Amino acid sequence: MDLHIAASIVPLLGWAVHGGILTRRLVSARRDPLTGLLTRAGWTVRAEHCIRRHPTAAVLLVDLDHFKTLNDTHGHAAGDAALVEVAARLRAWCGRNGTAGRLGGDEFVAVIRDLAAVDLDALTVALHRPLPYAGTFLPLAASVGVCPVAELAVPLLTDALATADAAMYATKGRTRRGSRTTR
Incomplete structure (x- = not known):
């Protein structure tokens, strides 16, 4: 040569x-190294794209209830197992209709193309099903806030997240369990 x-x-x-x-x-x-879900940066790009293309889209914010207690009682490995399982359940619930992500800690997000095409009650049930772990069952609970993008004056992701966050905290204050939409 x-x-x-x-x-x-x-x-x-x-x-x-x-x-x-x-x-x-x-x-x-x-990608979040623990759960395999998209991180905030990766999820944001997909969520903004989804919101632009699908007027029936909705943004969900999911926060695990009593996660610190679970970690303190059963250890950090159990907490990690709970995070991985919640991520898997959220990913499965979204299916091909949406994208799930992990914002950090015990906070998750999802964007779905069509709120009418999913069963929010099924998500709540899935997120409250105990997790088998090391010969016992770990209690799981989550609060879910939902923002249908069509209900926003301007369909912006930041506004959808703020609205879903307010709905999630309203749910936490009311029952510490379940889901709530802005409807």
Whole structure:
């Protein structure tokens, strides 16, 4: 091989390897390492796209109830198992109709294309089903706030999240369990 050709290929090969490493880092930065769900950054991009394309979309905010107590009582490994299981249940509930994400700690989000196409009660039931763990059952409970995007004056993700957050805290204050929409 000609020395000039080899000298020009080496930097190109280095840039290709560097580009591959950066791409893998970007993808992993958008996935929560514990649950496999999208992180806030990755979820936000998908949620904004969904809201723009689907006027029947809805944003959900999910917060685990009594998570600190679960962690303190059963240990952090049990807490991690609970987070992984809640993520799996939320992902399964969204199915092909939406995208789930983890904001951090015990807070999850979802955006769905069509609120009428899903069963919110089924999500609540799934999030309250105990988790088998180390020969016992861990109690799970979650509060869910829902914001149908069509009810917003301007369909912005920030407003949908704020509305879902208010609905979730109204649910927490009322029962510490269940779901509530802005309707």
